[in-house]
Amino acid sequence: xxxxxxxxxxxxxxxxxxxxxxxxxxxxxxxxxxxxxxxxxxxxxxxxxxxxxxxxxxxxxxxxxxxxxxxxxxxxxxxxxxxxxxxxxxxxxxxxxxxxxxxxxxxxxxxxxxxxxxxxxxxxxxxxxxxxxxxxxxxxxxxxxxxxxxxxxxxxxx
Numbered sequence: 001x002x003x004x005x006x007x008x009x010x011x012x013x014x015x016x017x018x019x020x021x022x023x024x025x026x027x028x029x030x031x032x033x034x035x036x037x038x039x040x041x042x043x044x045x046x047x048x049x050x051x052x053x054x055x056x057x058x059x060x061x062x063x064x065x066x067x068x069x070x071x072x073x074x075x076x077x078x079x080x081x082x083x084x085x086x087x088x089x090x091x092x093x094x095x096x097x098x099x100x101x102x103x104x105x106x107x108x109x110x111x112x113x114x115x116x117x118x119x120x121x122x123x124x125x126x127x128x129x130x131x132x133x134x135x136x137x138x139x140x141x142x143x144x145x146x147x148x149x150x151x152x153x154x155x156x157x158x
Contacts, residue, residue, distance in 0.1 A: 009087070009090055009091075010091075012087075013083075013087045013090075013091065016083050016087065020080065023080065024080075024112055024116065024121070024122070025115070025116070025119070025121050025122075026121075037118070037120075040117075040120060041117055041118075041124070044117060044120075044122075044123035044124065045117065045123060045124040045125070046123065046124070046125045046126055046127065047124075047126050048126065049126050049127065049130065050127060050130075051126075051127065052073075052125055052127035052128075053074065053127045053130070053131070056069075056070035056073060056074055057070070074131065077127075077128050077131035077132055077135065078131050078132075078134055078135035078138065079135055080132060080135060081105070081109065081132040081133070081135040081136040081139070082135040082136065082138055082139040082142075083139055084105065084108075084135075084136045084139060085101070085105075085135070085136045085137060085138060085139020085140035085141070085142065085143055086139045086140075086142060086143045088101065088104065088105075089101060089140065089143050089144075090143070098140065101136075101140050102133075102137070105132075105133060105136040105137075106133065109129055109132045109133060109136070110129065112132075113125070113128065113129055
C-alpha cells in the first residue's frame with residue numbers, strides 16, 4: 001500500500017510541477033516588450049511590501065475593481081505554492097523541519113520571481129513572494145498536522 005501511495009504522490013507532484021511551470025512561465029501575460037531589460041525591470045518590479053496587496057484590498061472595499069480580480073490574484077498566489085508544503089516534506093525528509101523548509105521555499109520562490117523578471121514572463125513583486133511563502137507555509141502546516149495525527153493514531157494502535 002505504501003508503494004501505491006508513493007506512486008500516486010509522485011504522479012501528483014509531477015503533474016503539479018508541470019502545471020505550476022506552465023502557469024508561471026508559459027501563459028502569456030502580455031509582458032513581452034521591446035524596451036531595454038533594465039527599463040523593463042524598473043517598470044515591472046515592486047519591492048514595497050504590501051503595496052499590491054493593499055491595492056487589491058482597497059479595490060475590494062471601495063468596489064473600484066471587479067471582485068474576482070483581487071480574489072483570484074491574492075488567493076491564486078497563496079494556492080500556487082500550497083502543495084509545495086505537502087510534497088517537499090513528503091519526498092525530502094530533511095525538509096520536515098520548519099527552518100529548512102522555509103529557507104528552501106524562500107530561495108525557490110525568489111528564484112522564480114527573478115526568472116520571471118529577466119525572461120519578461122512576469123514581474124518581480126514582493127507581494128507575490130509574500131503570498132507564495134504564506135501558501136507554502138500553510139501547506140507545510142497541513143502536512144505537519146496530518147503527519148502528527150497519523151503518528152498519534154499509530155501510537156494508540158501500538
